[in-house]
Amino acid sequence: MKRRDFIQQTTAxxxxxxxxxxxLSSFKSSQKKIxxxxxxxxxxxxxxxGPEDGRNPNKGGVAxxxxxxxxxxxxxxxxxxxxxxxxxxxxxxxxxYGGELEFKLMSMLKYDVATIxxxxxxxxxxxxxxxxxxxxxxxxxxxxxxxxxxxDTHVKPYKIIIKDGIKIGIFGLGxxxxxxxxxxxxKETVYNDPIESAQDMTRILKDDEHCDLIICLSHLGYDxxxxxxxxxxxxxxxxxxxxxxxxxxxxxxxxDKPTIVKNIEGKxxxxxQVGCYGINLGKIDFYFDSDKNKSANGRSxxx
Amino acid sequence: xxxxxxxxxxxxxxxxxxxSKNLYKIxxxxxxxxxxxxxxxxxxxxxxxxxxxxxxxxxxxxxxxKDTYSKRDGHLNTAIGNMMADAVYEESNxxxxxxxxxxxxxxxxxxxxxxxxxxxGNISTRTAYSVMPFENSVVVVKMKGTKVxxxxxxxxxxxRAHPIHRxxxxxxxxxxxxxxxxxxxxxxxxxxxxxxxNDYLYNGGDRMTFFxxxxxxxxxxxxxxxxxxxxxxxxxxxxxxxDDRFIQIKQ
Numbered sequence: 001m002k003r004r005d006f007i008q009q010t011t012a013x014x015x016x017x018x019x020x021x022x023x024l025s026s027f028k029s030s031q032k033k034i035x036x037x038x039x040x041x042x043x044x045x046x047x048x049x050g051p052e053d054g055r056n057p058n059k060g061g062v063a064x065x066x067x068x069x070x071x072x073x074x075x076x077x078x079x080x081x082x083x084x085x086x087x088x089x090x091x092x093x094x095x096x097y098g099g100e101l102e103f104k105l106m107s108m109l110k111y112d113v114a115t116i117x118x119x120x121x122x123x124x125x126x127x128x129x130x131x132x133x134x135x136x137x138x139x140x141x142x143x144x145x146x147x148x149x150x151x152d153t154h155v156k157p158y159k160i161i162i163k164d165g166i167k168i169g170i171f172g173l174g175x176x177x178x179x180x181x182x183x184x185x186x187k188e189t190v191y192n193d194p195i196e197s198a199q200d201m202t203r204i205l206k207d208d209e210h211c212d213l214i215i216c217l218s219h220l221g222y223d224x225x226x227x228x229x230x231x232x233x234x235x236x237x238x239x240x241x242x243x244x245x246x247x248x249x250x251x252x253x254x255x256d257k258p259t260i261v262k263n264i265e266g267k268x269x270x271x272x273q274v275g276c277y278g279i280n281l282g283k284i285d286f287y288f289d290s291d292k293n294k295s296a297n298g299r300s301x302x303x
Numbered sequence: 304x305x306x307x308x309x310x311x312x313x314x315x316x317x318x319x320x321x322x323s324k325n326l327y328k329i330x331x332x333x334x335x336x337x338x339x340x341x342x343x344x345x346x347x348x349x350x351x352x353x354x355x356x357x358x359x360x361x362x363x364x365x366x367x368x369k370d371t372y373s374k375r376d377g378h379l380n381t382a383i384g385n386m387m388a389d390a391v392y393e394e395s396n397x398x399x400x401x402x403x404x405x406x407x408x409x410x411x412x413x414x415x416x417x418x419x420x421x422x423x424g425n426i427s428t429r430t431a432y433s434v435m436p437f438e439n440s441v442v443v444v445k446m447k448g449t450k451v452x453x454x455x456x457x458x459x460x461x462x463r464a465h466p467i468h469r470x471x472x473x474x475x476x477x478x479x480x481x482x483x484x485x486x487x488x489x490x491x492x493x494x495x496x497x498x499x500x501n502d503y504l505y506n507g508g509d510r511m512t513f514f515x516x517x518x519x520x521x522x523x524x525x526x527x528x529x530x531x532x533x534x535x536x537x538x539x540x541x542x543x544x545x546d547d548r549f550i551q552i553k554q
Contacts, residue, residue, distance in 0.1 A: 032324075043436075044436075046350055046353075046354075047350070047354065048336075048338065052422060052424065053422060054371045054373075054420050054422035054423070055373075055420060058337060058338040059335070059336060059337055059338075060336050061336060061342065062346055062350070063342035063343045063344075063346040063347040063350065064336050064337075064338075064340040064341070064342050064343075065336050065340075066342075066343035066346045067340055067341050067342060067343040068334060068336065068340050070343065089436055089437065090418065090433075090436050091432065091433070091436065092357045092360075092361055092429065092432045092436075093353065093357065094436070095432065095436065095438075096353075096356070096357050096360075097353065101350070101353050104349075105346065105349070105350070108345075108346060108349065109346075122437065122438070165324075166324065178507070179507050179508060179509065179510045180508065182502070182503065182506045182508070183506065184506070212324045212326065213326065244326065244329075245329075255333070257331065257332070257333070258331040270329060270331060272331060272333075274333055278336060279335065279336060280333045280334065280335055280336060281333070281334045281336060282331070282333055282334075283331070283332055283333070283334055284329060284330070284331040285329065285330040285331070286326055286328075286329055287326070287327060287328040287329070287330070288324055288325060288326055288327070289325050289327050290324070290325065291325065291327075292325050299326055299327050299328055299329055300327065300328050300329075301328075301329045301330075301331070302328070302329070302330045302331070303329075303330070303331045303332070
């Protein structure tokens with residue numbers, strides 16, 4: 001239904017531009033669509049929950065997620081697959097194989113970028129480092145400083161990916177580790193203020209790199225606005241600018257739909273999180289057009 | 304100079320490449336991963352040998368759960384949490400006693416450390432893995448009564464169903480501390496107590512800062528998961544209940 005509406009709308013828009021397009025000289029209006037797929041807190045849930053499970057019977061499973069992702073990629077090749085951390089810990093696959101299978105499968109599913117969750121330190125930072133050869137995707141974190149750890153140079157603050165000419169900047173944010181992860185596990189990893197890090201990132205990605213789309217992969221947690229001084233995705237969105245999408249994790253938050261938050265400039269930022277354990281896949285489609293008038297009045301968000 | 308060159312280039316790019324770069328619409332939704340989706344066979348085949356290996360080791364039935372137990376059922380204490388704290392005491396105390404000649408006075412775990420429900424029916428080694436996937440182990444901390452008082456204050460403040468055993472906390476209608484007892488006796492601030500917990504909490508997890516400084520630490524090298532496996536193996540049926548170990552008195 002929605003898809004058909006969309007096609008009708010864009011056809012109408014193209015026709016209008018065709019008529020009034022003298023000002024735009026030789027340019028034609030053309031649409032581009034970038035699809036962002038995302039997971040968070042999969043916690044080593046490789047197999048689906050069994051039919052006997054008391055809470056999530058017959059849900060999840062990497063092999064099913066794989067076919068879903070394949071079909072979405074077939075529909076739109078300009079698709080990115082992202083994960084917001086806590087890949088590790090939660091099933092015996094992790095206890096027996098230390099995260100090897102999780103990374104191998106994510107590589108087979110062609111994940112593009114992931115950030116690091118607190119549980120990804122569960123076999124210590126060396127344990128995470130030891131599994132890196134199995135990961136054919138990148139890790140981003142802008143507020144963890146790994147300089148004095150084995151992970152140094154293996155995690156970048158951000159990554160830029162160009163899909164169909166659209167420049168997409170993706171940066172990561174991690175949760176404060178003190179009190180959550182043993183110091184013996186995270187060692188010399190330094191946690192920096194996520195809001196300051198996000199402001200640095202958006203300055204680089206928007207002002208310097210001129211990204212068309214800026215995505216934050218956050219493992220901060222969804223909402224801590226009742227706890228003064230604690231940063232979650234909602235107040236991160238409120239206190240920053242130029243972030244189009246925050247993909248969250250950590251709090252295992254199931255949302256009926258992505259949350260729309262007004263950022264510091266009064267513009268809309270989308271915050272999404274899809275629960276945990278690979279039960280859901282988030283799908284956010286971004287539509288671009290050469291017609292500036294379309295976006296001048298703000299973007300329409302359909303959730 | 305460089306900057307001017309860069310800016311010129313940029314301006315040129317901006318004016319010449321009139322591409323489709325104006326974001327005008329966002330559509331977001333969530334797709335449930337359910338059994339209506341066909342599994343990708345090559346992924347399935349890749350996982351299989353790993354799964355077979357693990358299943359062999361995990362699927363032996365070791366106990367039976369009379370009901371489904373969740374950490375969300377109960378306000379200040381939960382059946383599943385009570386079972387875990389009881390198990391830690393029952394399984395660790397003999398180990399601790401044989402090594403030190405002393406007895407554990409009480410147990411404190413954390414609510415967040417209960418990582419899964421226990422579903423009604425057969426309990427296998429796998430159940431212990433889902434409830435306690437982490438590698439945390441039992442430690443026994445020798446604490447002064449004053450630090451135990453801090454521990455109680457923390458529990459009163461948090462009002463979460465952190466699992467306890469042999470410690471009883473009763474709150475009044477205003478959610479203030481009415482009484483706190485260890486094995487039926489009022490806390491003596493001049494005494495020292497042996498408190499069993501896990502290394503995660505000992506190291507300040509869940510902001511439990513009261514374990515340090517302490518009089519001594521005894522590392523039992525006994526994983527909480529193995530505590531559960533041993534407890535399940537000894538008890539052929541598990542039927543824990545919500546009781547009065549941490550409650551609020553309402554009039």
